[in-house]
Every structure is written in C-alpha cells, then in structure tokens.
Amino acid sequence: MHILMNSWVLFDLGVQVEQAYGTARYLVFYFVSTITGFLASAYWSPSLSIGASAGIFGLIGAMIALGVRDRSSYGAALRSVYGRWALYGLAIGILPSLIGISFMDNAAHVGGIAGGFAIAFIAGAPGYNRAGEGFWRGAAAFAGLLTLFAFVKMYFWLIMPK
DSSP: OHHHHHHHHHHHHHHHHHHHHOHHHHHHHHHHHHHHHHHHHHHHOSSOOOSSHHHHHHHHHHHHHHHHHOOSHHHHHHHHHHHHHHHHHHHHHHHHHHTTOOOSOHHHHHHHHHHHHHHHHHHOSOOSOHHHHHHHHHHHHHHHHHHHHHHHHHHHHHHSOO
C-alpha cells in the first residue's frame, strides 16, 4: 500500500514539479532530496529504511521553495497548498508512532523536504540563461549516471556473496 501511495503521489506531484522547474531541475531535486533524506535517516533512525518518500517530500519542498521565491498571490497559494501537503504527510508519518506502531521513516521525510527546499531555492525557476540550463542538464545526467552505477553495484553485491 505504501508503494502504491508513493507512486500515486509521485505521478501527481512529479508532473507539477517538472512543469514548474523543467526536467533537469526536477531530476536533480529528486536525487538530492533522496540523498539528504537518506542521510537524515541514517543519522537519526536505528533501522534500515527503504522507499521513495524522501524524494517525494523533497519535491514538496521544491514547490514550497518556488512559493517562497514568488512573492505574488500565486506564490502564496503554492506555499499554502504544498505546506499543507508537507504537514499532512508528516502527520501521517507521526500518528502511528503515537500508538506504538513505527513503520514510517520521519527522519527521511524531514531530510528530504529540507534538501528539496534548499536545492530548489538555490536553483530557482528556469530562465533564459543557457549556461545555467546547461549546468542543470549536466547535473541531471550526473545524477542519472550515479544512480545507474549504484544499481549496478547493488546488483553485483546481491548476486556475488563474499
């Protein structure tokens, strides 16, 4: 059920982030927020964590950053909508732990949203600066290659026990 919910949110939210920022920035935001979420999880959580939630929360953070940078009524609407998404998502992660059931990695969620907000705030929305766009395309390619490398390493680690 968790994977289905993550897939649904990513399908909906990913399109919105990609439309607002462009494909290259979207990929970099997802990659960076997944790493920051993983680092927060590794630091605060005693158990191993898997999933896409950190990256998804990072995309929420990216949309909040867009709202913070845009001081118009549109920006206020973005801050309001995605701020609620963040609060609801964090509440859903916290509520089960209040009754002794802990299966969501809230540290990854917080780390993801922080990383997504930070990188998106720095990046800003796409402009007409071709050199800047080239940087984001290169960063997206690097993120993709690093992800592919990690999956290949994981595959060989799993099939070739020591």
